[in-house]
Amino acid sequence: MIEKNQIMRILETYDLDKLAIATVCSHSSLQIFDGARKEGFKTIGICVKKPPKFYDAFPKAKPDEFIVVDSYQDIPSIAEQLVMKNAIVVPHGSFVEYLGTDKFTDFPVPTFGNRKVLEWESDRNKEREWLEGAGIHMPKLVKPEDIDGPVMVKYHGAKGGRGFFIAKNYEEFLENVDKTLKYNIQEFIVGTRYYLHFFYSPLKTEGYTISTGVLEMLSMDRRVESNADEIFRLGSPRELEDAGIHPTYVVTGNVPLVARESLLPLIFELGERVVEESLELFDGMIGPFCLETVFTDKLEIKVFEISARIVAGTNLYPSGSPYSDLIEPGLSTGRRIAQEISLARKMKQLDKILS
Amino acid sequence: MIEKNQIMRILETYDLDKLAIATVCSHSSLQIFDGARKEGFKTIGICVKKPPKFYDAFPKAKPDEFIVVDSYQDIPSIAEQLVMKNAIVVPHGSFVEYLGTDKFTDFPVPTFGNRKVLEWESDRNKEREWLEGAGIHMPKLVKPEDIDGPVMVKYHGAKGGRGFFIAKNYEEFLENVDKTLKYNIQEFIVGTRYYLHFFYSPLKTEGYTISTGVLEMLSMDRRVESNADEIFRLGSPRELEDAGIHPTYVVTGNVPLVARESLLPLIFELGERVVEESLELFDGMIGPFCLETVFTDKLEIKVFEISARIVAGTNLYPSGSPYSDLIEPGLSTGRRIAQEISLARKMKQLDKILS
Amino acid sequence: MIEKNQIMRILETYDLDKLAIATVCSHSSLQIFDGARKEGFKTIGICVKKPPKFYDAFPKAKPDEFIVVDSYQDIPSIAEQLVMKNAIVVPHGSFVEYLGTDKFTDFPVPTFGNRKVLEWESDRNKEREWLEGAGIHMPKLVKPEDIDGPVMVKYHGAKGGRGFFIAKNYEEFLENVDKTLKYNIQEFIVGTRYYLHFFYSPLKTEGYTISTGVLEMLSMDRRVESNADEIFRLGSPRELEDAGIHPTYVVTGNVPLVARESLLPLIFELGERVVEESLELFDGMIGPFCLETVFTDKLEIKVFEISARIVAGTNLYPSGSPYSDLIEPGLSTGRRIAQEISLARKMKQLDKILS
Incomplete structure (x- = not known):
């Protein structure tokens, strides 16, 4: 991983009055570019082969400039170019995925957030160590022989919602499992899913303060999963299994939603614990993150995963959400990121939010 | 119940230029405080033990002042304090539930809306008398021996979505019912749920006028119910029953939605009838109310319950809804309440909206 | 069908500085009137018997004037009146349905969009010819004997979501089909539904340009279908069938949603192809249209139908959507229509968007 002081030396070459915000043209880039422009930043879209035409349809979100690469693997080759343009990279999920973890962590361009988080987020065991260390309730890991209720089985390396299945009990597990693959088994939490979009600022001093900085909750969504979300129209899981049809995730x-207001204290507590633990483990997770949760009928919140950067569910809210509007009307997560960069520049503390 | 003229005498002691809006810190309080501030009112949050920290995260909605009680049961002890601060209480569902019906109806502080509605709303028989008297179609009550289709069985005192079950027929009813408890049985209406957020103003003269005042429709939502909304991923009701897993509500x-525009005449007719009947029965239900409905595939609307105050589904719309924006851009139910108080003050008719 | 040059001769009698926008009071009329007024047009609501009272509740969207007819069949009798008032008709789905295809195509009043599209849209075979000619993937038509997976069976003339059923396989098809009726059978695509709201402008030159004009994507929704969307609470399709209960559509x-950003290139490609093909087949589909799609878990998009005008799902967004806000904050489809008329007037090219 590139050293922080290397990044800071690169930053010393920057004309801070001409900072640009750059990201890969996918995932949540419309919102990131729109938000950056609203805060007065120049914007740079990184794309493969040629600029995606669809940006022409969204003039508010079209980046000022494109940098074209042959493949995402070639992004390291444009590092110097980005540096010349005083660019700060805002990494989203696809940015990291397309580039690959190693290339991303080595990428010699100042990047919003703490890249150390990747190590903790991308390894399921370390993720569990982090979240459970924070006192978060996660679905329990279960050994095959201990299955005594509904479980979710995930094959290793499963991606994009394939390679999962749900079993109501041990019999169903046995019927469905492919033992030639590696898998792990989690308790299946019966409830409803909420994806909570937080933002941690190490710079702000007013708001929901934690040990250092403040925590914000900008919005929520529920992911739309194909085909699981509408497959019930065709049959129940068992009926479909008999017909050789399998749910996928x-x-x-995304669809928008809000949570019961009486759950907000718990929601903030979860966010706070996760950030505090991250501060102890790896100097903290900076900026947007998402807790992927299930709310049970006992009004408990179980966290099944964390995303340590902007999630695509925030794309519902380029002009504000029922929560962010109570901070500042029209505030998106993309814009909030740009504000944090702006604030850090003003406070001369860019080192606190970049890596 | 406290007499209206007692409340009016208390109100005479108020400095009407310094009215404050007060409510319990839960349910829909963010929106109520945000709306009140936008209309120029001071805001007071009533909370237990200490001010909830989460308000710090939403500066637009954080009340100007907190009044701390040891428990919700102690709210009556702060009546005098609220009166000294020229406070008008805006009761939401949790306010009434936490304080208890008796203490709420006796609470000697001017309160937005007509407290007499509680008597009609909290007793299932009187609620039915009211709604059916208004010509509203409710799910039929069924005797066990008359079950000849799907039914919803509710145990008495069932709260928060537990203590219900659905049976497709008499056999399923018998299999599932706990006869040691009191229950009632309603026809289960097959359709999709819509929660319609109305507002009745006895003061306004322009708009959708009814016998006295006007009716508004500010927004709609669908409640997210755990675990019923996603349990189909695990199995069908029968499959789950075999596995000892039960849906709960x-x-x-909440998620946002809109209704077919061609249903708006019927929607307004339902709202109008309910208000007209309330005017006959108990001097009217003032301010926000919600019809909890099912839209069938014949485009009929069945009402299964009424909430005679602001509902949490309105929390989706602190900055306006697809409907309220056509009244006034950015209008929330919380803000609409504040506007009504403001209007009544200006018209010197606070007696018409307080009790 | 009325000839375009007849319409243009009528238009020559218009005072273009006093154009009015007229539509039938239903479907998406609130949004159309609201949008027209925001662009400075006078608005005219066409209604049966008397003006619908519900408009009084939405002052921003209440038309400036109503024209009352005895029945929708009588709309042709007000053509002259509309012409005297310099009216341009904005047809929505109910407008066309209520008036009937023949009367609509003959209606001698300048109408937004290309009326020739109706011929291609209202005949399932021609619709398929159009879309498949454009290279769009539609669910395959299947012969009964070839059923080898899930299918959707639609009876001819089925309307409003009745007269459909889903079968998981040939056996279920046989059990359920009513062979006394005409029907067709389509492959049932397992996935999640997205309704994509496009706008094609033959006039604009900046944006997502296609062979002539530009393509915009203004918003998306998912339709709420009764009773199919919540019937799983009662039982699986097979369990319900045994109980004599049938899903309907x-x-x-409508509920709001957004799509994965990485699907936007494909989404625009689909819209572009459909418009290009329409330009070849019948001089193009002008203005708003909707692709009714299923997104599969392979991230393919199958189109099961097209609506060649404003759809009711856009009613979610009278004040802008997560997409249209990136074009112009607060832009609705209704307002976009008014802008196009305004632009055509300014460019003296009303002939390009009216028929």
Whole structure:
């Protein structure tokens, strides 16, 4: 991983009055570019082969400039170019995925957030160590022989919502499992899913303060999963199994929602614990993050995963959400990121939010 | 119940230029405080033990002042304090539930809306008398021996979405019912749920006028119920029953929606009838109310319950809804309440909206 | 069908500085009137018997004037009146349905969009010819004997979501089909539904340009279908069938959503192809249209139908959507239509968008 002081030396070459915000043209880039422009930043879109035409349809979100690469693997080759343009990279999920973890962590361009978080987030064991260390309730890991209720089975390396299955009990597990693959088994939490979009600022001093900085909750969504979300129209899981049809959990989009207000204290507590633990483990997770949760009928919140950067569910809210509007009307997560960069520049503390 | 003229005498002691809006810190309080401030009112949050920290995260909605009680049961002890601060209480569902019906109806502080509605709303028989008297179609009550289709069985005192079950027929009813408890049985209406957020103003003269005042429709939502909303991923009701897993209907949040425009005449007719009947029965239900409905595939609307005050589904719309924006851009129910108080003050008719 | 040059001769009698926008009071009329007024047009609501009272509740969207007819069949009798008032008709789905295809195509009043599209849209075979000619993937038509997976069976003339059923396989098809009726059988695509709201402008030159004009994507929704969307609470399709209860697909409303950003290139490609093909087949589909799609877990998009005008799902967004806000904050489809008329007037090219 590139050293922080290397990044800071690169930053010393920057004309801070001409900072640009750069990201890969996918995932949540419309919102990131729109938000950056609203805060007065120049914007740079990194794309493969040629600029995606669809940006022409969204003039508010079209980046000022494109940098074209042959493949995402070639992004390291444009590092110097980005540096010349005083660019700060805002990494989203696809940015990290397309580039690959190693290339991303080595990428010699100042990047919003703490890249150390990747190590903790991308390894399921370390993720569990982090979250459970924070006192978060996660679905329990279960050994095959201990299955005594519904479980979710995930094959290793499963991606994009494939390679999962749900079993109501041990018999169903046995019927469905492919033992030639590696897998782990989690308790299946019966409830409803909420994806909570937080933002941690190490710079702000007013707001929901934690040990250092403040925690914000900008919005929520529920992911739309294909085909699981509408497959009930065709049959129950058992009926479908008999017909050789299997539910899958590929995310195709998002719907907006809000949570019971009486759950907000618990929601903030979860966010706070996760950040505090991250501060102890790896100097903290900076900026946006998402807790992927299930709310049970006992009004408990179980966290099944964390995303340590902007999630695509925030794309619902380029002009504000029922929560962010109570901070500042029209505030998106993309814009909030740009504000944090702006604030750090003003406070001369860019080192606190970049890596 | 405290007499209206007692409340009016208390109100005479108020400095009407310094009215404050007060409510319990839960349920829909963010929106109530945000709306009140936008209309120029001071805001007071009533909370237990200490001010909830989460308000710090939403500066637009954080009340100007907190009044701390040891428990919700102690709210009566702060009546005098609220009166000294020229406070008008805006009661939401949790306010009434936490304080208890008796203490709420006796609470000697001017309160937005007509407290007499509680008597009609909290007793299932009187609620039915009211709604059916208004010509509203409710799910039929069924005797066990008359079950000849799907039914919803509710145990008495069932709260928060537990203590219900659905049976497709008499056999399923018998299999599942706990006869040691009191229960009632309603026809289960097959359709989709819509929660319609109305507002009745006895003061306004322009708009959708009814016998006295006007009716508004500010927004709609669908409640997210845990675990019923996603349990189909695990199995069908029958499959789950065999596995000893039961659907529950605890509300964890809300999703936004709109209705077919061609249903708006019927929607307004339902709202109008309910208000007209309330005017006859108990001098009217003032301010926000919600019809909890099912839209069938014949485009009929069945009402299964009424909430005679602001509902949490309106929390989706602190900055306006697809409907309220056509009244006034950015209008929330919380803000609409504040506007009504403001209007009544200006018209010197606070007696018409307080009790 | 009325000839375009007849319409243009009528238009020559218009005072273009006093154009009015007229539509039938239903479907998406609130949004159309609201949008027209925001762009400075006078608005005219066409209604049966008397003006619908519910408009009084939405002052921003209440038309400036109503024209009352005895029945929708009588709309042709007000053509002259509309012409005297310099009216341009904005047809929505109910407008066309209520008036009837023949009367609509003959209606001698300048109408937004290309009326020739109706011929291609209202005939399932021609619709398929159009879309498949454009290279769009539609669910395959299947012969009964070839059923080898899930299918959707639609009876001819089925309307409003009734007269459909889903079968998982050939056996279920046989059990359920009513062979006394005409029907067709389509492959059932397992996935999640997205309704994509496009706008094609033959006039604009900046944006997502296609062979002539530009393509915009203004918003998306998912239709709420009664009773199919919540019937799983009662039982699985097979369990319900045994109980004599059948799912139906009547649209009662809409929920908002967004799609994965990485699907936007494909989404625009689909819209572009459909417009290009329409330009070849019948001089193009002008203005708003909707692709009714299923997103599969392979991130393919199958189109099961097209609506060649404003759809009711856009009613979610009278004040802008997560997409249209990136074009112009607060932009609705209704307002976009008014902008196009305004632009055509300014460019003296009303002939390009009216028929």
